[in-house]
Amino acid sequence: MSPRFDAIGLVVSDMAASVAFYRRLGFTIPDGAEREPHVEIELPGGLRLLLDTEDTVRSFRPQWRAPSGEGRAALALRCEGPDEVDSVYGELVGAGYHGELKPWDAFWGQRYAVVLDPDGNGVDLFAPLEAG
Incomplete structure (x- = not known):
């Protein structure tokens, strides 16, 4: 199994x-x-x-309690390109969601940003940086 x-x-x-x-x-x-x-x-x-x-x-699970402090898990969503990272981030922040990390060109070769969902879970937005 x-x-x-x-x-x-x-x-x-x-x-x-x-x-x-x-x-x-x-x-x-x-x-x-x-x-x-x-x-x-x-x-x-x-x-x-x-x-x-x-x-x-x-x-x-009657004893379950919501965790406190920073999240330990995140969902990572691949965007079509660096411009989409910026636009999705901007649209979500403009709609009132918390932008945890503004889009930036990460040293590992991605355009990268983080928005928090309503419960504080990280949602990473990323796209490979274009060669050049």
Whole structure:
């Protein structure tokens, strides 16, 4: 037997806010999901992003508490190019989301930025820098 990687799960404090954020990033999420306690989002390549409300998690783990301090996980989204990193970052920050790290040309060869989702999870935006 060999387990296979299938999904990434995030615990969210406000499902509607999280659904709105991930829809802005282009994730296809069914209508009405913002009112559900658990949402499964199909990702390219067969993986899934799972969103569960804090109450849902507490229903089977009553002692669960939301973590405090900096996040330990991030989702990384590849953009078509450096200009898209800038435009997506600007659109999200303009919509009121927290820009954690403004776009910059990273020494490892990517245009790179970080925006936080409504629960403080990092969403890295990146694209390879063009050769030249």
